[in-house]
Amino acid sequence: MMLQQIRVVEKPEVYIRKALRESRKGKKVRIRDKRSRQKQEELQKIRIYKDVLYDEVQKVVKSFPSFENLDPFYKELIDSQIRIDDLRKELSRLSWIRQKLLVLFRDYNSRVRGTESIIKIKSIQKEFYGRTSSLLKKSEKTFKFLENSRRTIKNFPSIKTKIKTICISGFPNVGKSTLLKKLTGANVEIQPYAFTTKSLLLGYIEKKLQIIDTPGTLNRYNKMNSIEKQAHLAIKYLAEKVIYVFDLTETCGYEIEKQIELFKKLKEEFQEKEIIIFLSKTDILKPEQVESFITYLKDEKIFCDSEPLKAYITPP
Numbered sequence: 001m002m003l004q005q006i007r008v009v010e011k012p013e014v015y016i017r018k019a020l021r022e023s024r025k026g027k028k029v030r031i032r033d034k035r036s037r038q039k040q041e042e043l044q045k046i047r048i049y050k051d052v053l054y055d056e057v058q059k060v061v062k063s064f065p066s067f068e069n070l071d072p073f074y075k076e077l078i079d080s081q082i083r084i085d086d087l088r089k090e091l092s093r094l095s096w097i098r099q100k101l102l103v104l105f106r107d108y109n110s111r112v113r114g115t116e117s118i119i120k121i122k123s124i125q126k127e128f129y130g131r132t133s134s135l136l137k138k139s140e141k142t143f144k145f146l147e148n149s150r151r152t153i154k155n156f157p158s159i160k161t162k163i164k165t166i167c168i169s170g171f172p173n174v175g176k177s178t179l180l181k182k183l184t185g186a187n188v189e190i191q192p193y194a195f196t197t198k199s200l201l202l203g204y205i206e207k208k209l210q211i212i213d214t215p216g217t218l219n220r221y222n223k224m225n226s227i228e229k230q231a232h233l234a235i236k237y238l239a240e241k242v243i244y245v246f247d248l249t250e251t252c253g254y255e256i257e258k259q260i261e262l263f264k265k266l267k268e269e270f271q272e273k274e275i276i277i278f279l280s281k282t283d284i285l286k287p288e289q290v291e292s293f294i295t296y297l298k299d300e301k302i303f304c305d306s307e308p309l310k311a312y313i314t315p316p
């Protein structure tokens with residue numbers, strides 16, 4: 001996913017320093033006449049200086065993904081944490097700076113061309129550097145915002161958006177990560193307390209099927225924390241099916257009634273998706289408990305073992 005490849009956005013000073021450094025390294029101009037040689041060299045300096053700045057700003061703008069072509073999952077994910085409108089605004093500010101740089105350059109370039117005295121040329125040049133650098137520095141906030149955005153985006157899970165996907169949902173501590181591990185062999189952290197998993201965990205079955213451990217309790221959307229939002233969006237946009245994990249032992253800390261409530265909410269919210277039930281911790285449950293639960297939810301697809309579940313979900 002190209003999202004992870006956004007360039008680091010530096011402070012404007014860094015670009016300015018680089019531009020100055022490069023401009024001083026310009027090629028020697030081979031002209032006999034000392035004065036015209038010096039003039040050509042100064043012209044070369046401001047051109048290199050402008051080119052470097054223009055280039056750096058351009059690279060930043062270009063390295064952000066184009067939001068039109070972005071997968072809806074990532075689009076809404078970005079929107080949920082940064083707001084795409086703000087990002088657009090700041091990026092177009094950079095584009096504006098880029099244009100403004102060209103305008104300033106044309107102006108100062110022709111002023112240098114029309115000047116003979118080297119002392120005057122130097123002072124025009126200095127003014128050019130001053131104006132361009134204050135142009136960039138005035139937009140310090142833009143650079144900072146973009147760098148923060150890059151960091152946020154970089155930390156997004158690198159979920160594949162083009163392959164069959166199933167999400168594992170359920171209350172904290174019910175055994176979601178344990179199931180992910182059993183299904184896919186993913187190396188995941190499993191702990192006997194709630195909220196162990198703090199990001200979306202990914203596992204794959206034969207590169208054909210992506211399984212995402214989506215932690216969180218599916219609060220109302222605007223009350224969700226960042227991970228819960230990511231989980232919600234993954235289910236909404238990517239999941240073809242959802243495996244809902246029930247812990248009938250209640251050792252997870254959530255009563256069966258609560259778990260049923262959440263299950264119903266999930267079914268209600270994602271009516272078009274198949275919701276498969278997995279009963280975890282059946283090794284420490286009485287068979288009667290399992291049986292009466294299966295009878296209670298007799299219209300649902302229920303699995304008590306990971307092997308048959310895996311066979312059921314794996315595409316042929």
Ligand SMILES: Nc1nc2c(ncn2[C@@H]2O[C@H](COP(=O)(O)OP(=O)(O)OP(=O)(O)O)[C@@H](O)[C@H]2O)c(=O)[nH]1
Pocket residue numbers: 171172173174175176177178179189190191192193194195196197198215216280281282283284
């Ligand atoms: N006996 C038994 N314990 C299990 C089983 N599955 C999970 N557990 C235990 O339940 C606890 C929680 O398991 P996790 O897989 O971390 O649960 P989770 O749903 O991913 O939890 P969070 O990431 O905190 O939301 C751990 O102590 C596991 O060892 C099972 O099938 N049998």
Ligand SMILES: [Mg+2]
Pocket residue numbers: 176177178189196197213215
């Ligand atoms: Mg977990």
